Amino acid sequence: MLAEAYHLLKEQKVRMTPQRKAILEILYDFKGHHLEIEDIHRLLTARRGNANRAGIATIYRAIELFQKVGLVSRLPMENSPARYEFISPRASGHHHLICLGCGKVEEIDDWLVDGLRKRILQDKGFSMAGRPIKIYGYCSTCSKKVLQDRKISV
Numbered sequence: 001m002l003a004e005a006y007h008l009l010k011e012q013k014v015r016m017t018p019q020r021k022a023i024l025e026i027l028y029d030f031k032g033h034h035l036e037i038e039d040i041h042r043l044l045t046a047r048r049g050n051a052n053r054a055g056i057a058t059i060y061r062a063i064e065l066f067q068k069v070g071l072v073s074r075l076p077m078e079n080s081p082a083r084y085e086f087i088s089p090r091a092s093g094h095h096h097l098i099c100l101g102c103g104k105v106e107e108i109d110d111w112l113v114d115g116l117r118k119r120i121l122q123d124k125g126f127s128m129a130g131r132p133i134k135i136y137g138y139c140s141t142c143s144k145k146v147l148q149d150r151k152i153s154v
């Protein structure tokens with residue numbers, strides 16, 4: 001919840017300017033989406049007009065701050081700018097399927113990956129730092145296209 005997020009920010013002594021508030025609100029309202037800095041900038045401008053308009057650099061700094069506090073998670077992409085999303089301080093993690101064709105991001109629940117994680121940890125004696133898993137590939141639409149292109153070239 002947003003109130004919880006504010007509480008956490010206060011605890012961490014993060015100074016909340018109207019701009020930072022507006023940025024956090026956008027991230028919260030678009031929970032479950034994976035936004036580029038550009039998207040956040042566009043949404044912010046659309047919502048606020050010129051009031052509290054924040055430049056790209058301001059958004060970057062705010063996002064970095066929220067990331068440090070653990071309210072935002074960063075999703076590095078292969079062929080496009082990183083995406084960001086709001087995460088609840090107490091929520092369990094989720095993982096991502098990332099399409100290299102169209103950049104679509106889908107979420108997979110943590111429990112689906114739990115078994116795999118346990119096996120990897122057991123087999124390799126490796127301890128995971130709680131980072132979400134990212135699986136890169138092609139979404140159903142794009143893999144159809146990839147197959148078609150292959151047929152044509154064969």
Ligand SMILES: [Zn+2]
Nearest residue numbers: 099102139142
């Ligand atoms: Zn795709």
Ligand SMILES: [Zn+2]
Nearest residue numbers: 034085096107
């Ligand atoms: Zn996500």
